[in-house]
């Protein structure tokens with residue numbers, strides 16, 4: 001029996017305990033927990049037990065809404081402890097500071113971020129199209145000091161504000177060039193044809209961003225594409241649908257990064273863009289176009 005179970009003994013019935021998943025996201029000094037609706041009235045008892053079982057924590061929050069909206073933010077409600085949602089968090093030798101109620105962040109991709117950072121070559125120019133608080137960008141800049149430059153884009157001004165603060169805390173600001181806005185507009189205005197590598201981490205609406213990814217890439221390059229899907233085959237068909245008329249490409253690898261929902265996975269595909277197809281060829285291969 002865990003310390004958590006001992007603390008909950010007599011406070012939850014065995015049936016209630018079974019309904020409670022114990023997977024916690026620990027982010028620095030706070031924990032975020034999912035409490036099923038049926039146990040809502042027990043939130044404070046559960047939060048207090050988590051706090052006592054993890055003395056390094058200052059507060060426990062429960063998930064109050066799903067991740068939602070353009071900025072992918074989740075509503076949170078404090079159920080035990082004190083203080084707010086501004087935290088400092090360490091991951092893979094990097095320090096981050098952000099308010100988790102104002103930005104997207106998941107600690108469940110830390111090993112994926114390391115995997116990508118390890119692929120960076122000297123002098124590479126990276127474009128992170130949906131950078132959030134910069135967990136990819138800051139790790140790359142810190143662990144690959146010979147990277148050329150990392151251009152980070154996010155439409156949430158709070159995310160870019162915290163990203164720049166963390167870049168300064170990690171002493172890698174000189175490697176980061178930041179933009180607030182829709183990545184399509186930012187690329188069009190500032191970043192055409194400059195990238196060796198692109199990180200596209202906006203699962204759900206990602207397919208509409210492929211044309212911009214191709215605009216920012218040099219003649220060739222690598223794309224890390226994140227998506228939600230049930231199977232690897234589904235990922236392959238999303239990629240084919242989005243890319244086959246626009247580029248010659250090779251899917252190097254597809255892997256599951258984490259579970260997103262029952263039977264749905266967050267996948268990543270590493271794709272090598274070998275050559276972009278020129279506009280006339282793209283138009284000619286568009287369905288419905290008749291060559292004269």
Ligand SMILES: C[S@@+](CC[C@H](N)C(=O)[O-])C[C@H]1O[C@@H](n2cnc3c(N)ncnc32)[C@H](O)[C@@H]1O
Pocket residue numbers: 070071072104105106109129130131132133134135136153154155156159181182183184201202203
């Ligand atoms: C799933 S989060 C990924 C954040 C970061 N890459 C990470 O791993 O933590 C997606 C991010 O894209 C941003 N976003 C959503 N739509 C966008 C758009 N059209 N252009 C730029 N950023 C956008 C959101 O604000 C959010 O921070």
